[in-house]
Amino acid sequence: MPLDPDTAAMLLDLQNRHVPAMSDGTPAQGRAMLRAMAGIEGRDPAALPPMDSVEDTEVGGVPARVYRPHAPTPAPTIVYLHGGGFVIGDLDTHDVTVRLLALDLGAVVVSVDYRLAPEHPFPAGVDDAWAAFASVADHIDAFGGDADRLVVAGDSAGANLAAVTAIRARDEGVALAAQLLAYPTVDPAGSYPSRSENAAGYFLTAADMAWFSAHYLGVTTDSAEARDLAADWRISPLLTPSLAGVAPAVVATAEYDPLRDEGVAYAAALTAAGVQV
Template sequence: MPVVLDPDASAVYKAFQEANRPPYESMTPPEAREMYLAARFVSNPEPPELEATAELAIPAPHGSIPARIYTPKRLRKTDGLAPCLVFFHGGGWVIGNLDSHDVVCRKLAHEGELIVISVDYRLAPEHRFPAAFDDALAATRWVADNAKRLGIDADRLFVGGDSAGGNLAAATALAARDGGPKLAGQVLIYPATDLAMNTPSHSEPETSILLTHSVTRWFIANYLGDADVSDWRVSPARAELAGLPPAYVLVAGADPLRDEGNAYAQRLREAGIAVTHRYFPGQFHGFFTMGKLLNQANIAASEISAWLRTPG
């Protein structure tokens, strides 16, 4: 079935083409990070007002992992404790940081009525796999271990992220299933689940939009290095999925990751996991952070927030 962009997504894509930005893979990683970060001013919606935000330093063997905690004005507290989403930003494990996904985290905290902790994991190629995975899991376990002090209900702890962050969330959920902490759910926003790139959507011209096939290969090469693509920490789809927490899986139609996202949702369901599988056929990869330009992004954020309020 051919991919047809929604009119607003088509207009945004046309604007990106006319801007004639150099492809990320033609730059150094620091240059790519700077351009990606600057683009947020054009596409991010206005952030909601929160009760508080604060910077965190999560202890880790290599020093500390920077993070940011978002506390909304309204929290769904039980016995004085609130649910929490540990969030991992997208960016191909190479670009992105706390600021690139600041507005998204504010929206999820506000509409989901829960605490959000965004994790600034180490980036490739300076820190290749498994650095990002190690940081994601370490941060999740630290939040669980310090939940009460942070005002968090450890029984209502979620992980989530978009793209590469969705990959980290899925892998963290697998690790937590086998070694703790117990998670209440996982939010996988157009996640990378199998880095072999062997599905049809990794070669269709219609899916090579913004996240092109070429830049996808660049991201994966920078992240993996010599790592084995079949390692479940790299490709969560290679793992057995039984026993995982409920999942919200969002997939975009014009996305190289479309097929692996759809397949992961199906495999979760076949493994007996409660799955909410949301498909946006007319959107491209990356649309979720573009709420100023794409109303479908705001709809997605509201739907995820509602799911976080009533998972499963």
């Protein structure tokens, strides 16, 4: 289908303003760019989707923000992991997304501020995601209160962490109702047509993806060390020996996204393993 008009206008605006590529800057510059694009500074609090409460706290020793909508209790609980290539993004950049998720689903959402690369390369983000999720599962009464409706969710890199967390939940015997994966990266060393078809012109470029991976892995992406790391299921959940028994999944992909095909491949692998997708 044609590129969404609003998305096309945003991309044209970035081009006209000569916004530098993420991969041409430093992680600090990339983080500042995403915060600027999210319109955080000067945002009118009254215009945000309303919550009963929003609390900054720690969950499992990891900084987090808990969103509670006006909804009946007990309620579902969603552990949310933001996107940003494991390098950029924070609680503020995904604040509106998380509020809408809480509001639309009537769920308590725990947004996790996991550690970022390159200061904290793999497996720091994986460890933080699990620590936060396991703590929520262990103390569900302090959140939504319904142990049968615990969900893990994320977008892009955060969807990778969500998928990995769902696999570990299966392995650790922690009940998980569902996983929500929005344009997940699940096989970073794989070869997919969408990587070349959408390598430039749609904000996330092939160069950006290599830049993110190099920071997250702590090695150059074309090195033997990178290839060895990419075989680790905690980086490439598509390579997990078996996906049987993981939580039911909602997988969202975007047509003009380099990550499109691996998201489709992951949905197919889950389905083949008998998982409801």
